[in-house]
Amino acid sequence: MSSSLLSLGISRAAHLLRSGEISSRDLTQACLEQIESLDGSLHAFLTLTTEEAFFRANRADFFLQQMRKGITPETTSPLLGIPLAIKDVLALSGVRCTCGSRMLETYIPPFTAHAVDKLLADGMVVLGKTNTDEFAMGSTTENSAFGPTRNPWDVARVPGGSSGGSAAAVAAGMAFGALGTDTGGSVRQPAAFCGITGLKPTYGRVSRWGLVAYGSSLDSVGCMARSAEDAALIYASIAGHDPRDSTSHEIPVPGFTPYAENSLKGLRIGLPQEYFLPGMQAEVENAIRSALAVFEKLGAEIVPVSLPHTEYALPAYYLLAPAEASANLARYDGTRYGINRPAAGYIEQFMSSRAAGFGPEVKRRIMLGTYALSAGYYDAYYARAQKARGLIRRDFDQAFQQVDVIAAPVAPTTAYLLGERNKDPLSMYLGDIFTLPANLAGIPAIAFPAGFDSNRLPVGIQLMGHAFAENTLLGMAHAYQQVTLWHRQMPGAANIPEETKEHGL
Amino acid sequence: MPLTKKEISDIARLARLQLSEAELTLFSSQLSDILEYADRLSQVDLAQADEIAGILPDNAPLRDDIPGSSLSLEQSLGNAASTEGRQFKVPPVLDV
DSSP: OHHHHHTOOHHHHHHHHHHTSSOHHHHHHHHHHHHHHHHHHHOOEEEEOHHHHHHHHHHHHHHHHHHHTTOOOSOOOTTTTOEEEEETTBOBTTBOOOTTOGGGTTOOOSSOOHHHHHHHHTTOEEEEEEOOSGGGOOSSSTTOTTOOOOBTTBTTBOOOSSSHHHHHHHHTTSOSEEEEEESSSTTHHHHHHHTOEEEEOOTTSSOOTTBOOSSTTTOEEEEEESSHHHHHHHHHHHOSOOTTSTTOOOSOOOOOOOOGGGOOTTOEEEEEGGGSOTTSOHHHHHHHHHHHHHHHHTTOEEEEEOOTTGGGHHHHHHHHHHHHHHHHGGGOSSSSSSOOOOOSSHHHHHHHHHHHHOOHHHHHHHHHHHHHHSTTTTIIIIIHHHHHHHHHHHHHHHHTTTOSEEEEESSSSSOOBTTSSTTOHHHHHHTTTTTHHHHHHTOOEEEEEEEEOTTSOEEEEEEEESTTOHHHHHHHHHHHHHHOOGGGOOOOGGGSOOOOOOSOO | OOOOHHHHHHHHHHTTOOOOHHHHHHHHHHHHHHHHHHGGGGGSOOTTSOSSOOSSSSOOOOOOOOOOOOOOHHHHHTTOSOEETTEEOOOOSSOO
16 A cells, blocks of 8 residues: 555545645655655655654645535645655755754754745645755765765765755655755756656745855756656745745746647757767666657757856856855854854854864865855955856857757766765866756756666656746657656665665654 | 875865875875866867856746745754754854
């Protein structure tokens, strides 16, 4: 019973909840049992909120019962009673929010992030907080101070990052969906590595209020689920204006409707030559080209486009994001929150607390950002990177005059082995080459499964759209998922060995 | 041009990070590699580029200034390592 429950999509589960065939308590129980049996090995969760989950499940079951009696409860959202997970960089009042860092190991936020609040108002059952690279800085989840998450398709491999905990939880059936965040690809790349669907919305589409800041002009709260249809339900809940985030847009969020008969006739997909590089894994390129053939059969037209400044996205991002991080993380001084290492003077305490609280990647990015912003180097690095960002954005503007969306790989390879890249930061950064441009341009992008490599590791494809084109991206991914089965594959529990629980929950 | 340990140490001071000897050595080589890679940006023709590219179409709108609820004193101080009365407590900022 419980394993069949875990493979349900959100909309199917919502249907069964309404008819009374299953209860939210059943779903919650099944997810928690799956976590109990697999998470000792995968380590997707940093904190479980079991009591809160059952409280919310019981409440949802009561609302569902009211609905069956013809009474309209507080919410009738399709998310009512659905168990979801939250990346541990988004605040949930009263539950510790670590950001994968020793710095915030015991930090208990007294407020709830806007996106989490919206899901709670829609009746979500919150299962817990998921593992992340420290302060979302990383591409493998190995930078978590609390130990890495492992990929459910092969536990010797990384799930991607930084939203690797959310991706692994959704892929392994421990949650029906999750929130992640995407500053340079941190929703899309782990979605691709774990074989799920991940949407990074337009910058400003989802409020950042209550999200612990990393790169404020790049950070986006995103949706992770096992299908585009499910991601659309989460997106519909969290998108929209919030006066507490001054970069939040007031443009209304249209409801998602699939393309009639999944016909993509009249849609033009741009294929940028700059995203197919020598040295990328051949199986990744083959999977993308096969997926494009499917899109052609669905009626879309493939058009070559050029994004000539693509190669500058990586150097621009790795100056701008650290620059913003160095400013944002200046708040951790050991005074108001976070780890405190007492010292004789204020500055000494500031420095010793940060030395104790931050891990190597965070220190590296703070150092890099401080350098890029320092007097004498500002024009050579930060200002130049900002200008390059403008050119990258202009490339997209020009391409979107010819096409509706742009197709590309999510990453040049499938999931790496643990430890394979984390000794050399630059080689790690190079893996982000296809996801960074969307963040620099502020545009939405979706990653979804498009095949497997010869090691049976998932391969993801990415569609990028112009600002506010989320529904086009979701609709196209949904149409693709109506005629393919890649997204329906789940890693068997057989892939995941039992392991002693080395990471206490 | 690789960064010297002295430069790394100066940046660390600006960034309020106390680094170990091993970290100074490691970061001087790693940051040099990353900055060398970032030097590719010097090849871009920026003549046509905007001064600073924002990513919002217009200036961020201002909201009305309406008083609302805020955190209580207890909530505000709740995560602090050291407090006294209604205040956060820190070591001396100035030598007097």
